[in-house]
Amino acid sequence: MGLSKATFTVKDFVGFGQRHGIDYVFGDTDAEDLSILKGRVVEAQVRPGWQLTFSDVDVLHSYASSSTRTAPLFICVVLEGVIDVAIDQRQHRLSAGSALSARLAEQVALCVHQAAGQRLRTLNLSLDQSAIAALGDHPEVAALLHAERPDLHIWPLPGFLTPVLEQAVQLQSQPRSQPQSQPRSQLQSQPRPSAGQRQLMLEAICLQLLSHGLAFVPHQRDSSLSPTERKRLEDVRRHLHEDPAHAWSLEELATLASMSSSSLRTKFQRCFATSLFDYLRERRLLLAHELLSQGTSVQQAAFACGYGHTSNFSTAFRRRFGIPPSALAQRA
Structure with missing residues (x-):
């Protein structure tokens, strides 16, 4: 786990962008100490090549981002708030309950704009080529992962999956240890999962996102549509x-x-x-x-x-x- 703090400045974004291959634009300002977000962002490497990011933030200053690295599969889920996305001159607006699956390349960048004045809760999952290769050991899964599909696919989040993701975000946003002042009865009624249980929960969430993010894309392009x-x-x-x-x-x-x-x-x-x-x-x-x-x-x-x-x-x-x-x- 990493990157969890109350306020995120331009300087924080620059460091995050260097690690993950993202360029950020903050309007006409470049002041490093300008506050952009307030809230919590948690990163987790679920498996080798699997990067999961939870965000629960208030957007204080509008900003835009553009991907600069390739990613064979990137999934973004919006649980609250609105983001505007564009890829290959196609623009879409994602609101709560919407998700996107994208294939990012150097010549096909994903551009995202987050407007100020909103609470934004999202989950992002990115898989690199080694992760895709490891998943492809099963022939049917390999066929799904390597099927021809568009660079950007917008899909609705299944209703049953929403509370699961909500619970995951809440779990990741809470401290690992409960305050000592909390009544014992409440602690007993809400047991905290162990580190191993957390890991299994994260893997299960990622697999759910993969199965639903890819299931809506036909395995073969319908050649009858021009x-x-x-x-x-x-x-x-x-x-x-x-x-x-x-x-x-x-x-x-x-x-x-x-x-x-x-x-x-x-x-x-x-x-x-x-x-x-x-x-x-x-x-x-x-x-x-x-x-x-x-x-x-x-x-x-x-x-x-x-x-x-x-x-x-x-x-x-x-x-x-x-x-x-x-x-x-x-x-x-």
């Missing part, structure tokens, strides 16, 4: 992602894609392994989860995510997350 069709389908997906509150109709989306309605339905499913409106529903519910976590009322969250009736919203939310939206709103 590059032009793929670009149009990506434009449709981007519209759904960036404006989930809009009352999208199939006809409107088909016009955006310059396709017939039936063709759009079929080709979107083929390209993204999910239907148009399943994708839209997932995006809406993940956004609603983020809004409710920030204290937004159930009614406001429903309307902000395109639901005209709170009863329909509550039913969909409970089906997706296993709890009513009011329960999450009360926690906030």
